[in-house]
Amino acid sequence: MVDSPDLERALLEFLALECPFLLPVARRTLRETSSLSSLESALRSELEQLTTLPGPEAEAALYPGTTACQAASWHRECLDEILGGFFRRREILGSITRDEKLQLYRWMVLTRTLDTRLKELFDSKDIAWNQYPSPMKGFRSLGQEAIAGLALRLRRGEDIVGPVIRDLGVALAWTDDVDNALLVQAGKASTPMGGRDLHIGDLARGVLPPTAPLAMATQTLIGIAYALKMDGRDSVCVSFIGDGGSSLGEWHEALNFAAVQKLNVVFVIENNQWALGTHVSEQTAAKRFALKGAGYGIPGITLFGNNPEEIAAGAAWAADRARAGHGPALLELVTYRRAGHAHHDDARFCGTRLHKGYELENEDGYGRLPIRSSCTGIASHPKEFPAMRTRFSARRNCVWMRQRNGCAAHLGRSRTV
Numbered sequence: 132m133v134d135s136p137d138l139e140r141a142l143l144e145f146l147a148l149e150c151p152f153l154l155p156v157a158r159r160t161l162r163e164t165s166s167l168s169s170l171e172s173a174l175r176s177e178l179e180q181l182t183t184l185p186g187p188e189a190e191a192a193l194y195p196g197t198t199a200c201q202a203a204s205w206h207r208e209c210l211d212e213i214l215g216g217f218f219r220r221r222e223i224l225g226s227i228t229r230d231e232k233l234q235l236y237r238w239m240v241l242t243r244t245l246d247t248r249l250k251e252l253f254d255s256k257d258i259a260w261n262q263y264p265s266p267m268k269g270f271r272s273l274g275q276e277a278i279a280g281l282a283l284r285l286r287r288g289e290d291i292v293g294p295v296i297r298d299l300g301v302a303l304a305w306t307d308d309v310d311n312a313l314l315v316q317a318g319k320a321s322t323p324m325g326g327r328d329l330h331i332g333d334l335a336r337g338v339l340p341p342t343a344p345l346a347m348a349t350q351t352l353i354g355i356a357y358a359l360k361m362d363g364r365d366s367v368c369v370s371f372i373g374d375g376g377s378s379l380g381e382w383h384e385a386l387n388f389a390a391v392q393k394l395n396v397v398f399v400i401e402n403n404q405w406a407l408g409t410h411v412s413e414q415t416a417a418k419r420f421a422l423k424g425a426g427y428g429i430p431g432i433t434l435f436g437n438n439p440e441e442i443a444a445g446a447a448w449a450a451d452r453a454r455a456g457h458g459p460a461l462l463e464l465v466t467y468r469r470a471g472h473a474h475h476d477d478a479r480f481c482g483t484r485l486h487k488g489y490e491l492e493n494e495d496g497y498g499r500l501p502i503r504s505s506c507t508g509i510a511s512h513p514k515e516f517p518a519m520r521t522r523f524s525a526r527r528n529c530v531w532m533r534q535r536n537g538c539a540a541h542l543g544r545s546r547t548v
């Protein structure tokens with residue numbers, strides 16, 4: 132039977148995006164059966180037929196060493212991979228437990244609370260760097276909290292993440308260390324970065340700090356993935372980049388190398404519509420960022436970046452196929468930046484375009500999870516969510532108070548200490 136009431140909608144949406152020519156057979160099959168395996172085999176056999184060249188042209192050489200038949204089979208392989216991925220992700224989605232949903236929600240609440248607090252601290256000039264008030268530079272993850280969901284089924288402790296500036300949630304999900312996040316943002320000397328960097332990282336726990344020159348960390352992470360492969364380890368490296376960063380040459384070199392070497396890498400593009408003041412419409416001529424993988428032989432899929440469960444399933448699918456020896460995959464997570472580029476930026480230059488096309492104020496991952504039907508399992512009534520939010524964010528208060536108490540002593544300790 133149908134795995135969930137939204138299977139039909141999800142399948143049709145997926146096909147519209149990835150292979151619209153399979154929509155007719157999907158609609159027909161959905162009328163006859165509702166089992167995932169029957170749907171998958173009906174679609175695969177249609178694909179097989181569509182990409183099998185029956186006529187004499189099949190054996191024609193297109194150019195030395197390649198026949199038309201082979202060329203058509205490449206298309207089949209690529210689409211087969213993408214199609215199979217949809218069904219694997221549906222299975223994973225169906226297996227997410229109530230406790231895991233709670234975990235997703237907890238990560239989002241923690242991220243939103245901490246992010247909001249850091250912004251307050253910046254505005255109130257409550258953190259000082261030597262004699263200078265509020266030296267803290269910070270990048271908000273407001274509205275992008277659901278991306279932390281990616282951690283759910285990965286092997287925290289073994290796998291390695293290379294977050295970018297807005298991935299406070301990913302770092303928290305990976306380490307569960309609120310203190311580190313606060314200390315790093317305040318430029319304290321006691322942090323793993325020695326107070327010299329405001330980017331959150333924790334090498335001992337598998338969090339590579341972002342680099343200021345975007346995409347350099349991508350290359351470092353690819354080097355780590357290569358070393359892991361040489362050591363015979365099956366850890367997966369998750370490499371993040373923004374829509375803007377994905378235009379950089381270094382990022383493309385990393386994709387190519389990882390694909391050729393079949394490294395255990397999951398590439399993630401956080402498409403939040405903006406790169407500083409550059410709107411996505413001026414960033415790329417590609418219809419979707421996920422398509423950037425195709426030129427390197429990497430399957431790319433586009434997911435709604437405000438849906439933590441879909442993100443968790445997408446990452447699990449990509450990591451599983453990497454561990455099985457199929458190399459990297461690319462996940463484009465479509466979300467949107469709900470604030471300026473950094474704390475000091477009020478984004479006035481964006482005008483009304485900041486949210487243009489994204490009338491989803493109440494649809495970010497944070498507000499969305501409680502109201503999504505598939506998540507009703509985590510509470511018997513929506514009224515339970517405010518109490519849950521208070522519970523999940525309580526820890527932030529004690530940690531901050533601890534840090535604040537230590538703050539007087541540390542006030543003069545700068546990043547250079």
Ligand SMILES: Cc1ncc(C[n+]2csc(CCOP(=O)(O)OP(=O)(O)O)c2C)c(N)n1
Nearest residue numbers: 297343344345373374375376403405406407
């Ligand atoms: C190589 C390089 N060019 C320019 C910058 C300046 N810069 C810092 S963040 C940023 C925007 C990045 O946008 P995006 O990759 O979309 O990430 P987002 O800020 O949206 O998360 C730019 C241009 C930089 N850090 N590195």
Ligand SMILES: [Mg+2]
Nearest residue numbers: 373374405406
């Ligand atoms: Mg961006």
